[in-house]
Amino acid sequence: MAATGGKLNSVREDRTLTQNLLQTQGFWKYPRDSLFSAPDSLRRIIDLSPESYSTISRMSRKDEPNDKYHMVAVIFFILGMGTLLPWNFFITAIPYFQFRLNPEDPAGNYSDLHVNETSAENIHSSGDAFNFNNWLTLLAQLPLLLCTLLNSFLYQCIPERVRIVGSMVSILFLFIVTAVLVTIEMSAQSFFDITMATVWFINAFCAILQGSLFGLLALFPQKYSSMLLSGQGMAGMFAAVAMLLSMSSGADHRTTALGYFITPCVGTFISITCYLLLYRLEFAQFYLSKSNSQVSKNYEVETNTELLNKEINGDPGTEKKAVLLLKDGEACVAVEEKQHVSICAVLKKIWIMALTLVIGFTVTLSVFPAITANVRSNTENESWAKFFNPVCCFLLFNIMDWVGRSITSYTLWPGPDCKYLPLLACCRIIFIPLFMLCNIPNHNYLTVIFSNDAWFIIFMILFSMSSGYCISLPMCLAPKKVLPHESEVTGAIMTFFLALGLSLGAGLSFLLKALL
Numbered sequence: 001m002a003a004t005g006g007k008l009n010s011v012r013e014d015r016t017l018t019q020n021l022l023q024t025q026g027f028w029k030y031p032r033d034s035l036f037s038a039p040d041s042l043r044r045i046i047d048l049s050p051e052s053y054s055t056i057s058r059m060s061r062k063d064e065p066n067d068k069y070h071m072v073a074v075i076f077f078i079l080g081m082g083t084l085l086p087w088n089f090f091i092t093a094i095p096y097f098q099f100r101l102n103p104e105d106p107a108g109n110y111s112d113l114h115v116n117e118t119s120a121e122n123i124h125s126s127g128d129a130f131n132f133n134n135w136l137t138l139l140a141q142l143p144l145l146l147c148t149l150l151n152s153f154l155y156q157c158i159p160e161r162v163r164i165v166g167s168m169v170s171i172l173f174l175f176i177v178t179a180v181l182v183t184i185e186m187s188a189q190s191f192f193d194i195t196m197a198t199v200w201f202i203n204a205f206c207a208i209l210q211g212s213l214f215g216l217l218a219l220f221p222q223k224y225s226s227m228l229l230s231g232q233g234m235a236g237m238f239a240a241v242a243m244l245l246s247m248s249s250g251a252d253h254r255t256t257a258l259g260y261f262i263t264p265c266v267g268t269f270i271s272i273t274c275y276l277l278l279y280r281l282e283f284a285q286f287y288l289s290k291s292n293s294q295v296s297k298n299y300e301v302e303t304n305t306e307l308l309n310k311e312i313n314g315d316p317g318t319e320k321k322a323v324l325l326l327k328d329g330e331a332c333v334a335v336e337e338k339q340h341v342s343i344c345a346v347l348k349k350i351w352i353m354a355l356t357l358v359i360g361f362t363v364t365l366s367v368f369p370a371i372t373a374n375v376r377s378n379t380e381n382e383s384w385a386k387f388f389n390p391v392c393c394f395l396l397f398n399i400m401d402w403v404g405r406s407i408t409s410y411t412l413w414p415g416p417d418c419k420y421l422p423l424l425a426c427c428r429i430i431f432i433p434l435f436m437l438c439n440i441p442n443h444n445y446l447t448v449i450f451s452n453d454a455w456f457i458i459f460m461i462l463f464s465m466s467s468g469y470c471i472s473l474p475m476c477l478a479p480k481k482v483l484p485h486e487s488e489v490t491g492a493i494m495t496f497f498l499a500l501g502l503s504l505g506a507g508l509s510f511l512l513k514a515l516l
């Protein structure tokens with residue numbers, strides 16, 4: 001298995017040379033891909049000694065526009081939020097779904113009830129017959145795994161804009177369907193089936209969106225990837241705050257749910273607008289044109305010289321090309337380096353990070369939200385009981401997860417060479433029994449040991465912070481273990497293992513639920 005990473009390394013801007021070339025050789029008459037049909041004289045001229053290639057970066061900062069008002073950064077932040085809105089809005093609304101699936105209310109006559117009536121007893125009297133939390137987690141994460149694989153083929157056949165806009169419009173449509181479903185009465189079984197189909201498709205589109213955005217980000221400086229990741233972290237907080245606001249509105253259950261599900265529709269619409277705006281910003285155009293130019297627009301002619309290869313190619317895995325570039329009417333000579341990357345070789349270098357990532361996500365998804373969403377407050381205070389789960393489970397998780405991820409900006413302890421990272425990630429397994437022994441109604445085999453709300457809050461703080469850290473750490477360390485030209489492949493491999501960890505965790509949650 002091998003992949004090719006292409007990189008423009010050094011450029012010699014020599015307008016006179018290239019203009020003469022174009023005029024004397026009639027080079028523009030040559031088809032773009034006829035590398036070896038270039039005249040000998042041209043080859044000879046391009047076959048300069050490597051020393052003569054001054055390393056004036058073509059991407060030199062002098063012609064790079066400014067990111068005015070940080071507009072591009074903000075857009076990537078919003079797009080990041082857009083990618084995780086479906087997952088977070090569905091999991092945060094678990095009490096609403098459980099309430100509608102209560103078989104004792106088969107016609108869905110929930111509209112007369114108020115949110116605070118969505119009590120633990122109400123939900124659990126049904127015994128959670130549909131295993132809703134588990135199916136929700138699994139059907140949200142499996143398409144991520146499948147589409148991460150599918151995306152590696154899709155990107156070749158479907159243009160990036162179609163993939164991104166198409167998936168966002170589909171997500172918007174499916175959120176509208178979810179909001180409309182709030183107002184339609186139907187049997188619990190039909191509601192479950194339709195919801196699960198929606199969850200599957202919305203997350204499939206999300207995965208395509210996520211993969212395509214990461215591909216797009218490869219063209220931008222590192223800072224913009226961090227903005228997207230921060231936006232992803234913010235999506236959970238956004239969903240939790242939307243839930244709290246709609247609950248505290250005091251409206252009936254139907255209006256509360258409707259208001260809640262309209263929020264991600266607006267969020268997704270804003271994401272679509274932001275994405276379309278991106279192409280109008282000069283700063284984004286500058287980076288986006290780099291990819292296009294390599295394909296067709298600006299780079300009109302390309303030539304290859306065997307001689308040059310022989311002269312400057314020391315590394316057998318590296319293939320160097322002399323490239324004649326025509327960019328915006330200006331011509332220059334460049335050395336393009338193409339290095340073959342072996343996926344197996346990269347895997348050998350980063351398997352510890354990949355394993356840590358898989359363990360991190362498996363542990364997190366095995367209990368969050370499938371088990372933790374069922375934990376109830378044991379206080380008599382009705383208002384506290386009503387807000388306990390949205391605040392202490394979802395809001396707290398998302399805040400502390402974000403804190404844990406942010407810690408990696410300050411320290412990457414225990415460093416890239418530590419062989420025990422997966423073992424450290426395994427320590428988090430302790431949280432599984434701890435959460436299972438919290439105040440969950442209708443335990444079958446276990447008893448409640450940590451009945452006090454404070455226990456759940458302490459476990460949640462440690463669990464979510466360590467989750468954020470355990471996930472972010474291998475993501476930051478993996479690129480440090482590989483050569484620069486291997487980083488693109490490393491990113492793709494880590495994304496695959498991320499999806500694998502999420503799916504494994506979702507699968508494991510079924511077993512843990514059965515053991516409760």
Ligand SMILES: Nc1nc2c(ncn2[C@@H]2O[C@H](CO)[C@@H](O)[C@H]2O)c(=O)[nH]1
Nearest residue numbers: 087144210232233364368401498502
């Ligand atoms: N990067 C990423 N993280 C996800 C995805 N789905 C769930 N998570 C993470 O899983 C955890 C539980 O929601 C949080 O840390 C989320 O950020 C996804 O599709 N991509």
